[in-house]
Amino acid sequence: MELAKLDPAAWDNCHFGNLIGNSLPMQDVYKLIKKVAKTDTPVLIRGEVGTGKELVARSIHKLSKRQKAHFVTLNCTALTEDLLESELFGYTAGALKQDPSGAKKGILEAANHGTIFIEGIENISINLQNKILRFLQTGEFYKLGSKTSTKADVRLLVATNGNLLHKVKQGTFRPELFYRLNVISISVPPLRDRKDDISLLARHFLVKVNKKLGKKVIGISEEAMDALIRADWPGNVRELKNVIERAVILTEGRKIELSDLPRNIRNLAKGATGWPYTQGMSLKEAIYNYEEKLILQAMKESHWVQARAAKVLGLKRSTLNEMIKRHNLSSKVKNAGKYV
Ligand SMILES: Nc1ncnc2c1ncn2[C@@H]1O[C@H](COP(=O)(O)OP(=O)(O)O)[C@@H](O)[C@H]1O
Ligand SMILES: [Mg+2]
Known part of the structure; x- marks a missing residue:
């Protein structure tokens, strides 16, 4: 498959800002993004890893009245509880052991009039959940070490790939916070449920990777594309992006061939080794x-x-x-x- 040059009108139908894909499930996502961008309520963005939850959040911000202010992300899986709290709320001089003489603004203050995107919300402690809930109810928060509250006008977009409702039932996630966050939710479908988007995404990443690596790989062979479409993509769009980058590095020709793909995907090609579960047998x-x-x-x-x-x-x-x-x-x- 040569890298077809899409005319601008056709391209318009294939993406929504930086989100690529024109499958029906993605069109539903785009519609929801447009609707929620007009409001100021929190949005719960659900989806497996690598489905594009951050891109969805960025699109909401870009289409909202907050577009000129900051979009700041906070990843709850990467930081310890103490650091999360100090990142979010900031601290006064002497409040933080690691920084005894310094004081710092938190991202709530730094993103004033803008949007905060919190990833992996299912990982935070009840203590932090309470503080976020209080902020949502009052628009105010306390910096670490401070007795007076600070105001911030910030919209919260929250992503989860875990089952939050399950955590609520377990008693590890506060129902009040869950219902407040879940007023509007957007489910970003896994890539295996929108296979129509695979070839478009693969070609999009091919163009990007060529630019990044200074390569001139112009296409993807039919067998290779066929295998990409058959794959299950547990790591979703992020995994596809990595597979294309790896293939561009490995390929010796001008096209990505089946042999440039990882074995588990290569094995899915039609007629190559047959269906993996039957190992090529009928x-x-x-x-x-x-x-x-x-x-x-x-x-x-x-x-x-x-x-x-x-x-x-x-x-x-x-x-x-x-x-x-x-x-x-x-x-x-x-x-x-x-x-x-
Ligand atoms: N629909 C899409 N179109 C283009 N790129 C995408 C799409 N979905 C995901 N990506 C890319 O895949 C990677 C993972 O996306 P990300 O938004 O971080 O996923 P998540 O937050 O759901 O784990 C990023 O490099 C992102 O740019
Ligand atoms: Mg992400």
């Missing part, structure tokens, strides 16, 4: 082999006594005997039996 062959394996296993565990193995497998002894003959296992079974 379903009939695969079932036949599996049957043989189970018979041998049952026989071994029954110390090669056919009557016992038949019972384990829920078969009549005569049926098992027929199967053993059909699989040409008679001598194998007899010989193994000798050594029990």
